[in-house]
Amino acid sequence: MAVASPSFAAGEGSGGDPAKGKQVFKQCMMCHRIGPDAKNMVGPVLTGVIGRHSGTYPGYSYSPLNKHAGENGLVWSEDLIYQYLPDPNAFLKKFLTDKGKADLATGTTKMTFKLANEQKRKDVIAYIKTFSPNAK
Structure with a gap:
């Protein structure tokens, strides 16, 4: 995993297609929900995740590892999510x-x-970015 080398150039954006991402997100729906009426499930709600500190969605019981990352400055960006998804731990x-x-x-x-x-x-x-009003 290449955490040290950015996956997106500054200002470039993700290069992703939200319509295709909606299809990919179906795999995520076993644990996550997104949108205005989303509720925590096995995983936390992903509405507004871009721009949010790790481990802070209200009402969700995060692992200590995830909480500690947020307490130590991890704020989700497109690039950090991109780096996270291949191997979260x-x-x-x-x-x-x-x-x-x-x-x-x-x-x-x-x-x-x-x-x-x-x-x-x-x-x-x-796709997730379309539900993250604080995304830059």
Whole structure:
């Protein structure tokens, strides 16, 4: 996983197709919901996730790993979600370790799903962005 090298050039956007991303998001719906009436499920609501601190959606019980990442400055952006999706646990552990918080980089996140395909990640991020009014 190449967390150190950005996947999107500054200002470039995701290069994803929200319509295709809606189809990809169907895989996410086993655990997540998105939209104005979304409710927490196995995973938290993803409405407004871009621009939100990790581990902070109201009423959802996050793993300590996810909470610690948010407490140490992880704010979801298109690029960080892109880096997260191939291996959520490795991403969060590396984030905390890079912040000098290796002691907090233990355990696992609840998210076991991995999305390795680059274009599908870009597409699903483009879809999620349509529900994130704070996205830049």
